[in-house]
Amino acid sequence: MTFGARLHAAIADRGPFCVGIDPHSALLHDWGLTDDVAGLETFAMTVVEAVAPHVSVVKPQSAFYERFGSRGIAVLERVIAESRAAGALVLLDVKRGDIGSTSQAYADAYLDPTSPLASDAITVSPFLGFGSLDPIFDSARRHDGGVFVLALTSNKEGPEVQHASTADGGTVAGLMLDHLRRLNADAEPLGSFGAVVGATIGSTDEDLAFNGPILAPGFGAQGGTIADVRRLFGSAAAVLPSSSREVLRLQGPDAMRDYVLRTNQELRS
Numbered sequence: 001m002t003f004g005a006r007l008h009a010a011i012a013d014r015g016p017f018c019v020g021i022d023p024h025s026a027l028l029h030d031w032g033l034t035d036d037v038a039g040l041e042t043f044a045m046t047v048v049e050a051v052a053p054h055v056s057v058v059k060p061q062s063a064f065y066e067r068f069g070s071r072g073i074a075v076l077e078r079v080i081a082e083s084r085a086a087g088a089l090v091l092l093d094v095k096r097g098d099i100g101s102t103s104q105a106y107a108d109a110y111l112d113p114t115s116p117l118a119s120d121a122i123t124v125s126p127f128l129g130f131g132s133l134d135p136i137f138d139s140a141r142r143h144d145g146g147v148f149v150l151a152l153t154s155n156k157e158g159p160e161v162q163h164a165s166t167a168d169g170g171t172v173a174g175l176m177l178d179h180l181r182r183l184n185a186d187a188e189p190l191g192s193f194g195a196v197v198g199a200t201i202g203s204t205d206e207d208l209a210f211n212g213p214i215l216a217p218g219f220g221a222q223g224g225t226i227a228d229v230r231r232l233f234g235s236a237a238a239v240l241p242s243s244s245r246e247v248l249r250l251q252g253p254d255a256m257r258d259y260v261l262r263t264n265q266e267l268r269s
Helices: 003-014 025-030 037-051 070-085 100-111 130-143 172-183 226-233 253-268
Strands: 018-021 057-060 089-096 121-124 146-152 193-197 213-217 238-243
Touching (some): 003 089, 003 146, 003 238, 018 037, 037 070, 037 253, 057 238, 089 146, 121 130, 130 146, 146 172, 213 226, 226 238, 226 253
Parallel strands (some): 018 057, 057 089, 089 121, 213 238
16 A cells, blocks of 8 residues: 555544654653663653654654664664554654655655655755655655655745745745645545645635645644644645653653543544
């Protein structure tokens, strides 16, 4: 099955809520854990055990594992493998973007099933030009993976690039969405190539109907609400409201599990 088909089925089965597994230093401290590989592993695997059997997608942020070097990457490999074994799709948040052979190497690292970091989908940055991502899209097609392209992020610095005007009078963000619309044309039941659009951007005039999924970070602790999701993304094919801190601050496995089950129910209704 393509990633789009797997995601469509997972959302129908478990709901759209996506949980970020982001073991940054402050959270380890709040959990009473040491800011080292031992603390990282305890944190990450506790979250996986609590949420991966109950959500459609988990989203580990690679940087929080990379900061511990090779032993941190080994923990990330466990997070990916055990989340997938629990039935969750893994969207690895790496935001990579480069050209030529380097772009291909990133694709091999994260989308090739023979890699220990192989995930169902990754995030990428298109701002070296959308065509620079062709090796990643090609690999995703070959391995039935997914790609989420930064389009309308909610960080305050984003608009200087994403809202910039293109030669035809549109915006850079709109151009990224147009490219995704082309890549997802005729895909059933859902395209495999998505966009990252912040749940806290307030509003947009861009057409978010591009037959692909939207990752909507900023849901929960960062201010995005269910009402925002409904208002912003009503025309979208599939939306993954994503939260990390709102879930991870709960610490206890039972509390995290109950929160994601309740949130999925609210999002579905």
